[in-house]
Amino acid sequence: MAVSTVYTVQSLNSTCSISTPTKSHLGIQKQQVLFYTKKTNRGRVRGGEIRCAGDTIVIGLAADSGCGKSTFMRRLTSVFGGAAEPPKGGNPDSNTLISDTTTVICLDDYHSLDRTGRKVEGVTALDPRANNFDLMYEQVKALKDGIAVDKPIYNHVSGLLDPPELIKPPKILVIEGLHPMYDERVRDLLDFSIYLDISNDVKFAWKIQRDMAERGHSLESIKASIEARKPDFDAYIDPQKQYADAVIEVLPTQLIPDDNEGKVLRVKLIMKEGVKYFSPVYLFDEGSTISWIPCGRKLTCSYPGIKFAYGPDTYYGQEVSVLEMDGQFDKLDELIYVESHLSNISTKFYGEITQQMLKHADFPGSNNGTGLFQTIVGLKIRDLFEQITASKASATLEATKA
Numbered sequence: 001m002a003v004s005t006v007y008t009v010q011s012l013n014s015t016c017s018i019s020t021p022t023k024s025h026l027g028i029q030k031q032q033v034l035f036y037t038k039k040t041n042r043g044r045v046r047g048g049e050i051r052c053a054g055d056t057i058v059i060g061l062a063a064d065s066g067c068g069k070s071t072f073m074r075r076l077t078s079v080f081g082g083a084a085e086p087p088k089g090g091n092p093d094s095n096t097l098i099s100d101t102t103t104v105i106c107l108d109d110y111h112s113l114d115r116t117g118r119k120v121e122g123v124t125a126l127d128p129r130a131n132n133f134d135l136m137y138e139q140v141k142a143l144k145d146g147i148a149v150d151k152p153i154y155n156h157v158s159g160l161l162d163p164p165e166l167i168k169p170p171k172i173l174v175i176e177g178l179h180p181m182y183d184e185r186v187r188d189l190l191d192f193s194i195y196l197d198i199s200n201d202v203k204f205a206w207k208i209q210r211d212m213a214e215r216g217h218s219l220e221s222i223k224a225s226i227e228a229r230k231p232d233f234d235a236y237i238d239p240q241k242q243y244a245d246a247v248i249e250v251l252p253t254q255l256i257p258d259d260n261e262g263k264v265l266r267v268k269l270i271m272k273e274g275v276k277y278f279s280p281v282y283l284f285d286e287g288s289t290i291s292w293i294p295c296g297r298k299l300t301c302s303y304p305g306i307k308f309a310y311g312p313d314t315y316y317g318q319e320v321s322v323l324e325m326d327g328q329f330d331k332l333d334e335l336i337y338v339e340s341h342l343s344n345i346s347t348k349f350y351g352e353i354t355q356q357m358l359k360h361a362d363f364p365g366s367n368n369g370t371g372l373f374q375t376i377v378g379l380k381i382r383d384l385f386e387q388i389t390a391s392k393a394s395a396t397l398e399a400t401k402a
């Protein structure tokens, strides 16, 4: 009687090939070894090796400096559990953050010109000529293919390029910085992309808050720095938002006429339709146009109140769904009321968004749409990761059956 064989992979999170006397590796360059259970019509045998590569999914996060990338990264890492830390025993000025699931690399590390070099050449760090996109592409591709790389480090303290650090392929690689979607080759490696679009007024208010209070800069120098960067920001950074799968746009409130304090914010979550493994969040009824003031018995709102909006729209000629929140929460635990009216949020249990927001109540933006939408995008990324993983697992199983 012929022996029929079914391979059940136990810890499958990638496209894997089976290494047995009868099956050879399928073009795998660097492998991770797992085990499989071999089920034959003579019983179940554990053994052999499953070799995996290309496990890493790559997320791009683009924004100008001081626009909340680090805060977003902390929220994202927290969704996966565990804390993110710089590589152990490495350069204390490393820009990398590693947790169990995620590795966040900062694209400033691909500056090809150091601070002096940029001054001599008369270019800003936003200018593509100050960045090495060939190396960025090669290294992100290698990590995606399961290969460790020696990544350079741009030292923000000294303004110099330091010796490289070893980066191993993680489950989720986040590339954050000024240009994750600028180079087409790098863009094509992204499984999901996000752009933090902070309007000039709000950016200015945040910069003043941080650079004056925490870094002792003068108001004039902050203004001058924003102005000096603006032409390159408009030319090279801002256009990337057309490629993003999700954009978090932060604007001044419309609830206070002529507000110029920048404390109350109107935040939009713009979600592209038709992105594989990503279904946009909706309020009440998918595809409808909704305006909702949730203030009342279940949600405490002081002046100027809270207003939500949801509906379909177009963004750079593409179909999107937009969820908007203007105003801020008084009592964060009451966010559960809003959460219960949102759908497609990819939570694992009732109230997970509210729990995440309460956990990080001290992060900037926790009382408004910036924190809420960053948390939602974090949950959507977890969902995307789990879907890609599951789809690779079933593809592998099919391949091994064939």
Ligand SMILES: Nc1ncnc2c1ncn2[C@@H]1O[C@H](COP(=O)(O)OP(=O)(O)OP(=O)(O)O)[C@@H](O)[C@H]1O
Residues within 6 Å of the ligand: 063, 064, 065, 066, 067, 068, 069, 070, 071, 072, 206, 207, 209, 210, 364, 365, 366, 370, 371
């Ligand atoms: N959602 C928010 N609401 C209010 N202020 C915020 C928010 N996000 C960020 N900020 C302000 O902007 C500052 C910079 O935030 P963060 O460090 O997250 O940005 P970044 O993009 O990582 O900055 P950089 O690239 O310069 O390191 C914070 O210190 C805070 O003052």
Ligand SMILES: O=C(CO)[C@H](O)[C@H](O)COP(=O)(O)O
Residues within 6 Å of the ligand: 064, 065, 108, 115, 125, 126, 155, 156, 157, 159, 178
């Ligand atoms: O736009 C930036 C991204 O963080 C920085 O200004 C750029 O990386 C240069 O850094 P530094 O000002 O420390 O020389």
